[in-house]
Each structure stands twice: as C-alpha cells, then as structure tokens.
Amino acid sequence: MTTTRRNGQLPSCEPCRKSKLGCDHTRPICNRCVRRGRADQCLYHPAPLTKPRDTKAAAIRKPRQKPTHSPGQSANVSVSAAGVSPIGIRDVSVSVSASVSASPLTIGESHAWEKRPFANPGFLGLTSYSDNVTGYAAVLDHAMRPRDSGGSGSGSIAAVVDLRQVELGAQVLLLLDHLPLFEELLEKRFAIWEGWIFGTQMFRCIIKVLRDLYHDATEGVQDKYASVLELSRTFFHNTATEIELRASMTLSEYVALSGARWDSYALVLSAVGYAIYHVAHEDPLFQSEDLPGKDMKGLRRIALAASDICLQLCDRLGTISDSLCCATLQYLVLVHHTYGTGDYRTWQKLGDLTTIVFALGLHQAGDERNIPFFLSELRKRIMIGAYGIDKDLALFLGRPPRICKQYCNIQSPLDLTWEEVIAAPSVRQAALLKLDAQGWNTEGILGSGARGRTIYLACLIREDILELSIGQGGDNVEEHAERVLKRARQWRSELPAFLQWDPESTNPELATLHMEFLHQDFLIYSTLVKRIGKGHDALIKISLEIVTCLLDLVSRQMRSQKTHMLTIFDLCYIGLPAAGALATELLRQSQPKLEPVLSSAPFPRSEIIQKLSVFISHADTFIQQHQGDYEIALQGQMLIRQVLDRVLSPTTDQPFPDPSINGMTIGDDVDFMALLESFDWEQEIRPTFS
Structure with a gap:
C-alpha cells in the first residue's frame, strides 16, 4: 500500500517509528529492520497512534488479570481492538508479528501453547497409538473413531488467527504488486535450469491463480488495503481447508484449490529468491527502479523474509499438506544458498523438512487410489x-x-x-x-x-x-x-546407454552425473586414508581425474561462451576437495623433512602444479561471493595458492608473508602441513534439488 500520511509523507514501520529512526518505507519489510535483525517485528500499522478505549481510571479500578476467555471470545476481543490487540504474541510460530503490548507476557499467556484446531498428527505407523487404540473403531462403534477437532469454519480460524497475523499476511500479499517482475525472473531462471523436482508448469499455474486473485481483489477499489486484508483472511481460510483429491484431478484443477494458500505463496517467493542465484548480475531486470529491495541483495532478503513469514503463518494453523512440503523444501534450498552449508539454520530447516516428509508419509508407499498421477510422481x-x-x-x-x-x-x-x-x-x-x-x-x-x-x-x-x-x-x-x-x-x-559417460559429450547434465560418481569414489578413498591409512594412491589418482575432467569441461564451455551452472557447482563442491587432496600431497612430496607416504606409483608433480594453477584461476572466476559457502571455498583456495607458492619458491627459513588464515598462524612447513590435513576439504553439498 502506498497511501501517505496527512502531511504527505510515507508512513514508517513500527520499529523505526518507535525508535525515531528514518525508515526507507520498503514493504513488507524495510531494509533498516532487516539490517538490525528486526525483520520479524517490522509492521506498517494502518493507525499507529490509536489506543484501546480503556482510560487510566478504568485501568486502575480494574486490575489486569490473566485472561480466561474461550477461543471464540478471544477472536471477538482482537477484532474489537481496531488493529491493536491487547496481548502481544511473542511465540516461535508467530515471531513474525510485531508486539504492541506495553507489558511483557506472563507465563502461559502465549498462544504458542494453545491447541491448534487444525493440527493433524499425519502419518501413523504400525506401532503408533492409533493402531493400538483406535484401530478397531470401525468394528466397535462409530463414536470411537477420531472426531473432527473443529472443522474449517470461520469461527475456528478466527480463534487461532488474530488481526495482527491478518495484517502481516496482507503486507506480504502486497508484494504481488511486483508479480510481473517475479514471473520474469522465474522465466529467466527456467531458461537456464528448470530443475527436476518442481515443473515449470506448476509455478506458472500458481502465478496465474495469484495474479487473477489479486487483480480481482484490488482492481478499482477505493480502499486497497482493506481488500488485501480480506484477501489475507481468504488465504488463512484456504490454508486451513484440506484439499479433497481425486485420481482424475489435473494440475490446473489442483492448483486452483491450492494456489491461494500461504504455503503455495511461500513456494513462489522462495523460488524467486533462489532464481536470483541463477540469473546474471548484470541482467537489466536487476536495474529496474521498481525492484523491491533496490538491488539483488535486497530482493533476496525480501524473498527470504517473506517466504519465512508465509511458512510461519502456516505453522500458526498447524496444518500439513503437499503444498507445505514443497514450500519447505524450496525454502531449505534458498536458506542453504544464502547462509551456507555449515550454518545452523540450514541444518535446522532440514529438520523441518524431515518432519513434514514423515508426517505426510512420503517415506512409505501408501494407498494412492485417489491420488492424481502427477501428485504421486511429485511426491516421489x-x-x-x-x-x-x-x-x-x-x-x-x-x-x-x-x-x-x-x-x-x-x-x-x-x-x-x-x-x-x-x-x-x-x-x-x-x-x-x-x-x-x-x-x-x-x-x-x-x-x-x-x-x-x-x-x-x-x-x-x-x-x-x-x-x-x-x-x-x-x-x-x-x-x-x-x-x-x-x-x-x-x-x-x-545405467542405460544414454547415461554412460563419453568424454566427447557436450551435455552438462551428463557431465555432472559423471562427476557425481567420481566424487563417490573420492569420498570412499578419502575415508579409507583417514581411518586406516590405506588407499592413498587411489585417492591421488581419483583426485587428479576429477580436476582434469573439470578443467576440460570448463575449457570447452568457455570456448562456446556459455559456462553451465552445474559445471560451476561441480568446480566448487567436487573440484575443490579433490584439488585440496592434490595440494596436500604436493607439499608432502616437496618437503624433505616431512615423512613421505609409501607409494607404488610415480608422483606427477609437474602435471599437478599446472592443473592446480589453472584450477585456482577458474575458481576465482566462477565461485561467486554471494554464495553461502563462499568463505569456506575462499579459505580452500588460499591454502592451495600457498602450497603452490611454497613449492615453486626457493627454500627459505623465513615465515610465509601471509602467515594467517582465518585466525590461524602458519609457521614452518610442518605446521602448514598440519593445517592442510586438518582443513575440511570435503564440501559435498551440491545444490541441484530445485
């Protein structure tokens, strides 16, 4: 919403307004709040100076008591507050909401511990309580069957979702003003790499549903924000409503029911954030004046925060669905690219994905008589x-x-x-x-x-x-x-003949499959060397084969002036560990005071030096700074570069000019050798999941 205040200025978000800081008015989350780590509290209040009608005298006469109202009553209270809820929610599932409470919550007051009327335990196996307790319900009596916990009526939804969640959802929905730009960005990404899990047709169907719905809700209305608020309520209602499947259902029919939900919207927003990593930085799309976040980095932050908000709104309802599983997987891929493999948030989001995969029963073959064919394949x-x-x-x-x-x-x-x-x-x-x-x-x-x-x-x-x-x-x-x-x-x-590797092949997907199998051999031999000290010759051989194959791929693709994304990933996530193994052995062979490793094969010293030099040059060119694992890759490159400098420079007792890497001081060759051997070269993450 772009309405101005009575003085003609744009409204500020609540954290900036209360802190008396200059807000940049970016919606749904301003960049200042993102930088300050307060994205979860960034909220544009429609009437920031309004207060509850209770006077000070009334507050004194009636001391604050712990609320004991029912869920239905709480819905009425939050609506009657005209945008200011009397209780500030600060639980995990709604941490994206801005608290407007003047006093801290007492224990037990948070909605995080309330029973969610739409919660579903999901898949239950043979040892579950369901099989032992309710497994004979059909034989005994209808009353023993699991009862509906409240249905999907508007009253139940209102009890779970207060006005602040609706407002937050509305602010995220206002990003649909930029839907044409998002669609163009996704199409550019599909032209580069379609992925193999989610089809491009699925995204196009969801975008069409969102476009039509948003157009119908906002076109020609006087109060756009009020219409978007109502659209937000519709999203909550749809998200809480289970989709009834039938075997004959088509993709378009399925998306017509699932598109206007917070999980489907999160899927699109996560895909937009992920697409930024594929499209070239200099693309004119990123030079647009209307680009949310002003630049690529800002757009990526908005996509990450907005998709996280949508997932938390789903969590508020406690529902599970195929759409939520899709969104969680796509969001995990985005988090991995943004923060890196070693970041705790990546591991944490993997836990979320694992939880919903098991809850949906995707790990076991189930009854698929009423499951559409496309959905069955998507689940696999x-x-x-x-x-x-x-x-x-x-x-x-x-x-x-x-x-x-x-x-x-x-x-x-x-x-x-x-x-x-x-x-x-x-x-x-x-x-x-x-x-x-x-x-x-x-x-x-x-x-x-x-x-x-x-x-x-x-x-x-x-x-x-x-x-x-x-x-x-x-x-x-x-x-x-x-x-x-x-x-x-x-x-x-x-494997079929068309999946067998041919050195003359120009198919980058076949090349990355070949690199995958070589990398498996590398991991096995590397484990053998670390655990029992055997397989050293095989490790050097497979490492040299990996680096040689990658250099050949990059060389051919550079001649065609089109380096494929998968090859760049392989250069970092497969090539760098192999290059590290070669560099470690190169230094060992070049230093007489280091204990040599017994080997039956001659060591190709000259070939390794040449190929490591070219490899480092390619790594500097193609491994981008904005990637989550850039810091790890950079440390690995620095170590390899130092090995080459030491091997090619005259022997000297002087310490190396750049004696520290990541806070570790490097002294003589023995210390440097220990650092090389302790460095974690095995960066096995290969982000090809979407």
Whole structure:
C-alpha cells in the first residue's frame, strides 16, 4: 500500500517509528529492520497512534488479570481492538508479528501453547497409538473413531488467527504488486535450469491463480488495503481447508484449490529468491527502479523474509499438506544458498523438512487410489530431494543422517518429463509404454525423471559412505569400502546407454552425473586414508581425474561462451576437495623433512602444479561471493595458492608473508602441513534439488 500520511509523507514501520529512526518505507519489510535483525517485528500499522478505549481510571479500578476467555471470545476481543490487540504474541510460530503490548507476557499467556484446531498428527505407523487404540473403531462403534477437532469454519480460524497475523499476511500479499517482475525472473531462471523436482508448469499455474486473485481483489477499489486484508483472511481460510483429491484431478484443477494458500505463496517467493542465484548480475531486470529491495541483495532478503513469514503463518494453523512440503523444501534450498552449508539454520530447516516428509508419509508407499498421477510422481521427487539433501548435509557436517533407508520405502520416479507427467491420460499412457522394465525411457532423453532416478542411486551410495565413515559397526573397514565401491560401480554399469559417460559429450547434465560418481569414489578413498591409512594412491589418482575432467569441461564451455551452472557447482563442491587432496600431497612430496607416504606409483608433480594453477584461476572466476559457502571455498583456495607458492619458491627459513588464515598462524612447513590435513576439504553439498 502506498497511501501517505496527512502531511504527505510515507508512513514508517513500527520499529523505526518507535525508535525515531528514518525508515526507507520498503514493504513488507524495510531494509533498516532487516539490517538490525528486526525483520520479524517490522509492521506498517494502518493507525499507529490509536489506543484501546480503556482510560487510566478504568485501568486502575480494574486490575489486569490473566485472561480466561474461550477461543471464540478471544477472536471477538482482537477484532474489537481496531488493529491493536491487547496481548502481544511473542511465540516461535508467530515471531513474525510485531508486539504492541506495553507489558511483557506472563507465563502461559502465549498462544504458542494453545491447541491448534487444525493440527493433524499425519502419518501413523504400525506401532503408533492409533493402531493400538483406535484401530478397531470401525468394528466397535462409530463414536470411537477420531472426531473432527473443529472443522474449517470461520469461527475456528478466527480463534487461532488474530488481526495482527491478518495484517502481516496482507503486507506480504502486497508484494504481488511486483508479480510481473517475479514471473520474469522465474522465466529467466527456467531458461537456464528448470530443475527436476518442481515443473515449470506448476509455478506458472500458481502465478496465474495469484495474479487473477489479486487483480480481482484490488482492481478499482477505493480502499486497497482493506481488500488485501480480506484477501489475507481468504488465504488463512484456504490454508486451513484440506484439499479433497481425486485420481482424475489435473494440475490446473489442483492448483486452483491450492494456489491461494500461504504455503503455495511461500513456494513462489522462495523460488524467486533462489532464481536470483541463477540469473546474471548484470541482467537489466536487476536495474529496474521498481525492484523491491533496490538491488539483488535486497530482493533476496525480501524473498527470504517473506517466504519465512508465509511458512510461519502456516505453522500458526498447524496444518500439513503437499503444498507445505514443497514450500519447505524450496525454502531449505534458498536458506542453504544464502547462509551456507555449515550454518545452523540450514541444518535446522532440514529438520523441518524431515518432519513434514514423515508426517505426510512420503517415506512409505501408501494407498494412492485417489491420488492424481502427477501428485504421486511429485511426491516421489520430493522424497528423493529430501533424502538427497539429508545425505549431503550429513556428509558435510559428519553427522548421522535424519532419513535412513532402512526405515523408508523410497520409490524412484518414473523416467518421464514434466510435460508427460501432467499430460492427458492418453498422452501419458503412450509415454509409459515407451519405458523399459526398470522405468527408464527408451528414447535416450536425459530429463527430469532420469535426473531424479540417478540422484536416488547416488544417495544410496552416500548413505553407505556415511556408515563407512561414522558408523559404529564392527566390520572390517577395508572390506566394507570394497563392497561399497563394487556396488557403486555395478549400479553405474547398469545405467542405460544414454547415461554412460563419453568424454566427447557436450551435455552438462551428463557431465555432472559423471562427476557425481567420481566424487563417490573420492569420498570412499578419502575415508579409507583417514581411518586406516590405506588407499592413498587411489585417492591421488581419483583426485587428479576429477580436476582434469573439470578443467576440460570448463575449457570447452568457455570456448562456446556459455559456462553451465552445474559445471560451476561441480568446480566448487567436487573440484575443490579433490584439488585440496592434490595440494596436500604436493607439499608432502616437496618437503624433505616431512615423512613421505609409501607409494607404488610415480608422483606427477609437474602435471599437478599446472592443473592446480589453472584450477585456482577458474575458481576465482566462477565461485561467486554471494554464495553461502563462499568463505569456506575462499579459505580452500588460499591454502592451495600457498602450497603452490611454497613449492615453486626457493627454500627459505623465513615465515610465509601471509602467515594467517582465518585466525590461524602458519609457521614452518610442518605446521602448514598440519593445517592442510586438518582443513575440511570435503564440501559435498551440491545444490541441484530445485
């Protein structure tokens, strides 16, 4: 909303107004609040100086008591306050709301501990209380069946959602003024990389629903903000309403029911924030004067904060849905890109995703008689995406995985494109007839379905590597590693011919699949070296193969003047650990006072020096500063560069000119060697999930 105050100036948000600071009036969250870490309190109050009608005398005569009203009464109280709720909510699920209470909450006053009328326990397994307590309800009596906890009536919603949440939702909905810009940004991202979990058609359908709904609500009205407030209430009602599925439902019919919800809106906003990492910085789109946040960084902050607000509004209702699962996965990918792999928030959001995946029962095959075909395939891709990012984070952090294959029955998606998945039944059936017995397409197309299937196979091996590296089993480590290697190579050899690597191939997706399998071998040999000191020659060999292959890919793509996003990711997340292993061995071989490692193969010193020099040059060019793991990558590059300087410089007793990295002082070669060996080169995160 762009209405001005009576003095002609734009209104300030509540934190800036109360602190007497200059607000930049950016909606829904001003940049000053983002910088001060108060994005969760940034609220533009329609009437900031209004107060409750209670006088001081009345307040003195009637001391404040702990409220004992029912949920229905609380709804009336919050509405009658004309925008100022008498109780400031400061719980986790509604931390995005600005508190207007003058006094702190007493214990038990927060709505976080109230029962949510729309909460659903979700999937319940064989050992659950449901199977033991209510499993015989149909046999005994209808009264023993689980009762409806309140339905989806407006009274129940009003009891959970107060006016401040509605206002906050309205401010986020005002971002739809920029929907054409968001749509253009997403289309630019789709032209670069469509992803394999969510189809482009799904985003386009949601955007169409949002555009039509927002246009109908705001076009030609005198009080735009009042209309958006009503639209916010509609979003709350839709989010609390369960979608009734049927097998014949199409994607457009499904989105017509699910598009105007906070979870679907969060999916779009998260995708917008993620798209910023794909589109070139110099794109004219980012030079627009109407760009929210003024620049790329500001737009990314707004997308991150707004999508988080939408997810918290969903959490306020306590509902779970496929749309919420999609939004949580996309938001996790955005958080990972923004904050990095080692940031606690990334691990925390993975916990949120794992929770909803299990609550929806995506880890087990269920009754799909009433599930549309496209939704069934989407669920399989979401499950594999969650399973994959869980393995990546667990490997990177050296922690146990949250999703274990021994407790899951994960289904591979069929090797179909998104166009075939959402097509009419006759077209879809024709596509199904072209699949082989294992579910692979027979036309040699490396599409989104094939991508999901290969990622699943790779993640199964990654879980085996996790068991090898941090498991507490009593197996012989070397024998265990041999079994994992044998299984990985067997699965790779059984892939269809169009997924087999050809050095002359120009397909970047096939190249990144090849790098994935090489990286698995690297992780296995690296684990062997660390745990029992064996496999050293194999580790150097596979590391050199990884770096050589990456340099060849980058060289060919640079000649064509188009370096693919996946190759750049591989350069950082696969190439840098391999280059680190080569640099460590290069320094060891070059320093006579360091204990040599027994090796049966000659060490290609000159080749490694040349390739590491070129690799560092490419890393400086392509690894962007705005990426979440940039600091880790930068430290790795600095260490490799120092190794090259020491190896190529004359031997000297003087300390290195730049004696510290990240606060650690580097002295002689022995100290530097210890630093190299202790540095965590294994950055296994490969953000290809959306």
